[in-house]
Amino acid sequence: MDQSKAAQTQVLAALAALAHVTRLDLIRLLLPAGDTGMPAGRIGEALGLPAPRLSFHLAALEQAGLVRARRVARNVIYSVDAAGIGQTISYLMNDCCADHPEVLAHCAHGAAFRPDGQGVGTTPAGTAKT
Amino acid sequence: MDQSKAAQTQVLAALAALAHVTRLDLIRLLLPAGDTGMPAGRIGEALGLPAPRLSFHLAALEQAGLVRARRVARNVIYSVDAAGIGQTISYLMNDCCADHPEVLAHCAHGAAFRPDGQGVGTTPAGTAKT
DNA sequence: TCGTCATTTCAAGATTTCTTGAATAGTTGA
DNA sequence: TCAACTATTCAAGAAATCTTGAAATGACGA
Numbered sequence: 001m002d003q004s005k006a007a008q009t010q011v012l013a014a015l016a017a018l019a020h021v022t023r024l025d026l027i028r029l030l031l032p033a034g035d036t037g038m039p040a041g042r043i044g045e046a047l048g049l050p051a052p053r054l055s056f057h058l059a060a061l062e063q064a065g066l067v068r069a070r071r072v073a074r075n076v077i078y079s080v081d082a083a084g085i086g087q088t089i090s091y092l093m094n095d096c097c098a099d100h101p102e103v104l105a106h107c108a109h110g111a112a113f114r115p116d117g118q119g120v121g122t123t124p125a126g127t128a129k130t
Numbered sequence: 131m132d133q134s135k136a137a138q139t140q141v142l143a144a145l146a147a148l149a150h151v152t153r154l155d156l157i158r159l160l161l162p163a164g165d166t167g168m169p170a171g172r173i174g175e176a177l178g179l180p181a182p183r184l185s186f187h188l189a190a191l192e193q194a195g196l197v198r199a200r201r202v203a204r205n206v207i208y209s210v211d212a213a214g215i216g217q218t219i220s221y222l223m224n225d226c227c228a229d230h231p232e233v234l235a236h237c238a239h240g241a242a243f244r245p246d247g248q249g250v251g252t253t254p255a256g257t258a259k260t
Numbered sequence: 261t262c263g264t265c266a267t268t269t270c271a272a273g274a275t276t277t278c279t280t281g282a283a284t285a286g287t288t289g290a
Numbered sequence: 291t292c293a294a295c296t297a298t299t300c301a302a303g304a305a306a307t308c309t310t311g312a313a314a315t316g317a318c319g320a
Contacts, residue, residue: 008154015149018222019142020278027226034230040297053279055298060277074287074296085226086236092148092219093237096157100164106216107223150308170267183309185268190307204266204317 007091010065014088017064022049023057030067030080037079039072137221140195144218147194152179153187160197160210167209169202 017023025047030038038046044054058078061067065084070077097103147153155177160168168176174184188208191197195214200207227233 008151012149012151012154015145016277019145019149021138021142022278024138024142024226031226031230031233041295044297050280051297052281052299056278059298071286071297076297080233082230082232083236085222086233089219089222089227089233089237092215092222096154096161096215097219100161100212102212103161103216103219106213107219146307152308171265174267180310181267182269182311186308189268201267201317206267 004095008095011088011091011095013064014066014084017060017066018088020057020060022047022053023061026057026061026078027066027080027085030078033079035079037068037070037077039075039077041075043078138225141218141221141225143194144196144214147190147196148218150187150190152177152183153191156187156191156208157196157210157215160208163209165209167198167200167207169205169207171205173208 018027026043029043029046040051040054040058043049043058044051047054049057058067058069062069062078066081066088067078067084068081070079093104093107097107148157156173159173159176170181170184170188173179173188174181177184179187188197188199192199192208196211196218197208197214198211200209223234223237227237
């Protein structure tokens with residue numbers, strides 16, 4: 001059970017990495033590209049980011065285990081690490097919410113696990129509060 | 131579809147709030163207490179936190195929509211906002227991973243949605259990489 | 261009203277993260 | 291080898307976040 005501390009450290013890094021507009025944009029852009037990925041240049045072009053800034057954020061995501069980089073000729077291709085993202089979400093659900101169906105109910109609400117398409121609400125915390 | 135930007139802002143706040151050891155500890159401590167919650171004093175005692183620091187982090191969580199506070203006599207009772215946490219997770223799954231079963235596979239791996247108990251792995255990103 | 265308990269706010273310093281332009285490194289074709 | 295192209299690293303400043311002790315607020319019982 002010392003492993004769970006390392007697990008938390010890793011998740012904290014992933015959450016910190018996700019907690020930034022630019023990096024969330026990067027994940028969103030890269031996900032549809034799947035394992036094929038996208039060269040850095042085209043990413044920067046798509047999001048209108050200066051090169052050093054792009055490198056900075058991609059490095060952060062890579063270090064957090066959320067994206068992978070591979071060199072192809074002159075380009076560096078970035079792609080999402082599905083396992084990294086999935087396990088981060090999994091940790092949130094299990095470590096925080098294992099015994100709390102109320103939380104899971106809100107998770108499932110997004111229809112991710114419901115092929116019938118019930119409830120497409122992507123409305124996050126707070127929106128329903130005011 | 132301008133609502134999705136507000137949604138993202140809210141999720142970013144929630145992710146930033148979660149991306150801190152102390153605050154993740156707070157969530158973990160408060161979740162088992164459910165709606166009953168826990169007075170600030172006892173929380174600080176349980177985690178060994180000085181009062182101002184506790185207030186600072188609880189305020190951050192509250193602002194992010196992850197916990198709620200209510201006053202009872204001299205005490206302030208804090209409890210988790212299940213909807214806030216659930217919707218944050220939901221956003222990650224839907225906005226980032228809607229079309230990507232590979233990610234969802236890793237999410238489900240934690241057994242949250244599998245009563246059969248298959249795969250209790252709480253192992254987060256990266257652990258399986260080195 | 262006074263004193264006490266529970267909690268928050270304030271102010272200052274320390275630390276970390278983010279952005280930017282300039283310089284550097286790796287890869288390819290001529 | 292040289293020039294062009296792609297991407298990262300560096301250094302410095304700006305901004306945001308975290309921690310801490312001291313002071314302030316709010317609620318209750320005597």
